[in-house]
Every structure is written in structure tokens, then in C-alpha cells.
Amino acid sequence: MQWRNSQGGYGAAAQIVHWFSVLLVGVAWTLGTVGEDLPRGGARELGEQIHVSAGELIAILLIIRIGWRLIDPPPPPEPTPLGSLGDVAARIVHLALYALLAAVVAFGVATQFADGDSLSLLGIADIASPWIKDKSFAHDMKEIHEALANGLIILAMIHAGSALVHHFVFRDRTLSRMAPRFSKSG
Numbered sequence: 001m002q003w004r005n006s007q008g009g010y011g012a013a014a015q016i017v018h019w020f021s022v023l024l025v026g027v028a029w030t031l032g033t034v035g036e037d038l039p040r041g042g043a044r045e046l047g048e049q050i051h052v053s054a055g056e057l058i059a060i061l062l063i064i065r066i067g068w069r070l071i072d073p074p075p076p077p078e079p080t081p082l083g084s085l086g087d088v089a090a091r092i093v094h095l096a097l098y099a100l101l102a103a104v105v106a107f108g109v110a111t112q113f114a115d116g117d118s119l120s121l122l123g124i125a126d127i128a129s130p131w132i133k134d135k136s137f138a139h140d141m142k143e144i145h146e147a148l149a150n151g152l153i154i155l156a157m158i159h160a161g162s163a164l165v166h167h168f169v170f171r172d173r174t175l176s177r178m179a180p181r182f183s184k185s186g
């Protein structure tokens with residue numbers, strides 16, 4: 001298994017972080033969206049715990065990914081008929097995805113603290129809220145958290161759609177070099 005990126009594609013480290021983050025975003029967004037429909041009590045509390053833990057794992061992976069990216073830069077983009085305009089657009093989308101991941105988590109934490117609630121760190125430890133409960137501030141933080149989370153999902157869908165266009169229309173290796181099979185064959 002090749003851990004580092006190469007000129008030809010993403011190594012296992014970048015791929016694992018990418019696909020595990022995708023899974024966690026799916027879990028966090030689904031539980032955030034349907035969480036209030038869960039029956040009050042144990043089920044809802046478990047849903048909230050998983051929601052917050054998924055967000056915390058996303059933050060940990062984000063820090064690992066950004067650090068790893070500095071010592072192991074991504075492979076150059078595959079050439080497409082769109083030329084450098086397409087490459088710049090893809091870079092902006094990647095940057096925006098990173099920024100949105102960080103912002104969603106930050107406003108999630110702010111929502112929790114503004115509610116006066118402590119933040120459970122992966123169910124292992126608790127950080128008490130440094131703020132006094134403020135209902136209207138908490139409501140604003142939650143609205144922003146939700147809007148950013150929905151924005152993240154929309155942008156991720158555009159991003160995934162572009163990966164599919166690369167694969168099926170341009171017929172290049174953009175998607176396959178982010179797919180696990182690459183590290184075995186390459």
C-alpha cells in the first residue's frame with residue numbers, strides 16, 4: 001500500500017481521510033436533520049451524542065488532512081477540455097469545502113455552549129460551557145450552523161457531480177485516483 005500521494009494519484013492516507021470524512025458528514029447531517037424527530041429520551045440523547053462525536057471526528061480529520069497536505073501535496077489535476085479555468089474552480093471548491101467543514105463544527109460548538117450545555121468530547125470527557133445560557137443567541141447560532149451544514153451538503157453534491165463528469169464524460173482518472181483500488185494497482 002502506498003501511503004503518500006504521487007504524481008499519478010492520491011495515496012492511502014489522503015483517501016482514508018477523504019472517504020471517512022464523507023461518511024461522518026453523512027452521519028452528522030442526517031442526525032442533525034432528523035434528530036428532533038427521534039423519540040425524547042435515550043434515543044434522542046444517543047442521536048445527539050453520535051452527531052456531536054461525528055462532528056468532533058470531522059474536526060480531528062480536518063486537522064490531520066491539512067497538516068498532511070502541507071508535507072504531501074495533492075497530485076496535479078488531470079487535464080480537461082476546460083483547461084486551467086476548471087482547475088481553478090476545483091481548487092476553490094476544495095478550499096470552500098475545508099472552510100465549511102471547519103465553520104459547521106465551530107458553529108455547532110457555539111450552539112451547544114450558547115444553550116449553556118457542556119460539550120462531550122467523544123463521550124470521554126466534558127467541557128463546561130464558558131457562556132451563560134442565552135436562548136436568542138443559541139437560536140441564531142443554530143440557524144447559522146444549519147445553513148452552513150446545508151451549504152456544505154449542496155457544495156459536496158456539486159463536487160461529487162463534477163467527479164462523476166470527469167469519470168463518465170471526460171473519461172479521465174480524477175475519480176479512480178481517489179478510489180481505493182488505485183493504491184493496489186498503482
Ligand code: HEM
Pocket residue numbers: 025028029031032033035036051052053054055056058104105107108109111112142145146149150152
Ligand atoms: C462538534 C461538532 C458539532 C456540534 C457540537 C453540533 C451541535 C449541534 C447542536 C447543539 C444542534 C441543535 C440540536 C437541537 O437543539 O435541536 C445541532 C443541529 C444540527 N447540526 Fe450539528 N453539531 C456539530 C457538527 C455538525 C456537522 C458536522 C453537521 C453536518 C455536516 C451538523 C449538522 C446539523 C444540522 C443539519 C442540525 C439541525 C439544525 C436544525 O434543524 O435545527 N452538525 N448541532
Ligand code: HEM
Pocket residue numbers: 018021022025026069074077090094095097098101156159160161163164174175176178
Ligand atoms: C461531504 C462530502 C465531501 C467532502 C467534504 C469532500 C471534500 C473533498 C476535498 C476537501 C478534496 C480535496 C482533497 C485534497 O487534495 O486535499 C476532495 C477531493 C476529491 N473528492 Fe471529495 N468530498 C466529498 C465527497 C465526495 C464524493 C461523494 C466524491 C465522489 C463521487 C468525491 C470525489 C473526490 C475526488 C475524485 C477528489 C480528488 C479531486 C482531484 O483530484 O482534484 N468527493 N474532496
